[in-house]
Amino acid sequence: MKKTLTLCMLSIGLCLMSCGDSKNKKDIKMYSETWDQIVNDGNLDLINNTNFTEDITMISSPENIVGIDNFKAFYQNFITGFSDIQFTVVDIFGEGDNIIKHWNFKGKHTGDFFGIPATGKSVDIEGVTLAKMKDGKIAQEQDFMDNMLFMQQLGIMSSSDNIGIVDAAYKAFGTGDIPAVLAVLDEKVEWNEAEGNAYADGNPYIGPDAVLNGIFKRIGDDHEYFKLTDIQLHDMSNNQVLATLRYDAKVKKTGKSYNTQAAHLWTFNNGKVVAFQQYVDTKQLATAFNK
Incomplete structure (x- = not known):
């Protein structure tokens, strides 16, 4: 049972x-x-x-x-x-x-x-x-x-990583590690130089290769030295970082030096730079480049 x-x-x-x-x-x-x-x-x-x-x-x-x-x-x-x-x-x-x-x-x-x-x-x-x-x-x-x-x-809130990425990019630029700078750029990044700057002739530069050949290579060819100093980074809304800084440089062709204020606006999406806008005193640049 x-x-x-x-x-x-x-x-x-x-x-x-x-x-x-x-x-x-x-x-x-x-x-x-x-x-x-x-x-x-x-x-x-x-x-x-x-x-x-x-x-x-x-x-x-x-x-x-x-x-x-x-x-x-x-x-x-x-x-x-x-x-x-x-x-x-x-x-x-x-x-x-x-x-x-x-x-x-x-x-x-x-x-x-x-x-x-x-x-x-x-x-x-x-x-x-x-x-x-x-x-x-x-x-x-x-x-x-x-x-x-x-x-x-x-794009409503900015990522806390953005400033660190920009800071690392500037440090890489300072040591000549251009590939590390290019690595933070989106494959379709839109890069714009300030209107009136000689390098603005290719605006907008689309993609890292265009930035390399249109900006970085020309900076290296045109200058005895080109340094970024007094860099200050400002976290902004909409996944943007504003950098205020100075260009300390010397032009090969003219032998003239310049030290001028500049600002860079970096725009991010998913950890990559999708847009870059330069602001600079283009009159000082033009004076240094012209004999």
Whole structure:
């Protein structure tokens, strides 16, 4: 009798485990397909009471977002705020009514996003979502992501790394390590010299090779020495760094020296310099270059 009862209990237990596992797989499949269509296809109408509970709740600060209409309005910002959207579920798994999703979101900010006007910036951000299911519907979600990195990619906040990158570039220039300077430039960097500067004849220089041949090589050919002194770096918004400095140089052709104020505006995107603008007293440069 005991043996029969034990076998019966074991059979029931295995059945419950199997049923639970099957239910979780079904929930994961529904969850993945629903979010794929909502984000990648822009089908916000799938945020309805067929796929979500009426009181769907997003755990958020300073207050939760509750209800289908509010939930839908929240995600409307992503669909209208970004184009070229690619939403990828990197990994997903669950147990019982709980689902964990590791995701990646890519897109270009071309529309209004929670009141932020389009910046034209591209974002590539990863995060994790904890979700709860109820009777086959999505009942609760809580997102975890690097919001500061997200804002930096949008250009709303500057990366703390920018000043360090510019500082290292100036130090590399000072030692003649031009390849290290070029390494911080984006492959499509737009480099502009001050209007009136002889080197402005190629504005804008597009790409590191153009900067090397149009600027750095000419500086080396034209000068006995060319030093950057009194460099001060100023962190700015919109992923920009302003450098104030002086040029201490001597022109080979004329033998004339000059020491003049200058400023450089560096613009970053995802850790690379995408734009550079020089400001300098071009009259002093012209005087030094002319006999």
